[in-house]
Amino acid sequence: MAEEAFGEAGTGRLRMAVQKKGRLADETFDLLKRCGLxxxxxxxxxxxxxxxxxxDILLVRDDDIPALVAGGASDLGIVGGNVFEEERAGGRLGSRVPLVKPLGFSKCRLCIALPKEDTYSQPADLGGMRIATSYPALTEDWLEREGVKGATTVVMNGAHEIAPRLGVADAVCDIVSTGGTLDANGLKVAETIYRSEALLIGGPLEGEAKKVADALQLRIEGVQRSRDAKYVMLNAPRSAVEAISKVLPAADKPTILELAGTAEKVAVHTVCREAVVWEHLEELKRLGASAILVLDIDKMLA
Incomplete structure (x- = not known):
């Protein structure tokens, strides 16, 4: 396997850029594994x-991925929405990234945070403040939409949480997962300005690369459908089948099977495309269902 074969254009192999390491990388590799790759x-x-x-997979920094796709060095990329939207809001991508597909993992929030002792009730309270952030384009777009007057951004590549204590900013705008880092630094969330998740992005494709990309997307969609989907099996009074079908969330029409030795009860099998929670099971039990089994689905194609 020659090193120079990786990433070369015109070979018929699809090129995809992903984060080299970190949470997004771990969840991306898990997605590819679930796709059978x-x-x-x-x-x-x-x-x-x-x-x-x-x-071919290019292992790079997350913030390099949008430019690699927009510049044609990579056909596809999996990137955090916060990174992609910052590049797009900053006008650095042009129009060469027509494919943007949410993937449902690596979720986080881009939040404006203030010192805990500050009073905050509305966006106008940010007027005149200096906001430390690595996302100046997204922050400035939000400030403009909310009509905040006189606020400015202070671009920092890290350690935003200590900016107010250092006196270089009055507030911060940064990625928040649990809020623990903000709390430890005496900050509180004032506003969530963007909700991020992993995105599949891509430029215009044709020929063999497009065929491979379409096949990959089909597998990804199958994994996404199976993430919350469950296969439900139960026994129920024949008279309760219609009511039971209405309880099961986003269910296909059920398969009804005869049970040996009884005409009053049947077996009901169905696929639910949304999460099945305890409240659903309790309602099924109340309607007379028994022997209820809820099974994970590993792969599912429409």
Whole structure:
């Protein structure tokens, strides 16, 4: 397996950029694994090759991915929405990224936070403040939409939480997962200005690369459908089947099977495309269902 073969254009192999390490990388590799794909890495760990499909993976920094896709160096990319939208809001991507598909993982929030002792009730309270952030374009867009007057951004690449204590900013705008870091630094969330998740992004494709991209997207959609989907099996009075079908969330029409030795009860099998919670099971029990089984679905195609 030649090192120079990785990432070359015109070979018929799809090129996809993903984060090299971190939470997004871990969840991206898990997605690819659930799609039935395994990777072999190059010696320099800058590339990986998918064994089951003609796909080359570029292992890079998250904030380089939008530019690699927009510039044509990569056909597809999996990137945090916060990074992608910051690049797009800053006018650095042009129109070469027509594919933007939410993937449902690596979720977080971009929040404006203030010192806990500050009073806050509305966006106008941010007027005249200096806001430390790595996301100046998204922050400034939000300030403009909310009509906040006189606020400015102070661009910092890290350690935003200590900016108010250092006197270089009055507030911060940063990514928040649990809020623990903000709390430890005496800050509180004032506003959530963007809710982020991983995105599949891509430029215009044709030929073999498009066929591979379409096949990959089909697998990804199958994984997404199966994430909350459950296969439900139960026994129920024949007279209660219609009521039971209405309780099951986003269910397909059920398969009804006869039970040996009884005409009054049947077996009901169905796929639910949304999460099945305890309240659903309790309602099924109340309607006369028994032997209720809820099973995970590993893969699902429409």
């Amino acid at each position: 395994s990777l072999s890495q190059s010696k320099n760990r800058l590339y990986a090759r998918v064994q089951e499909m003609p796909i």
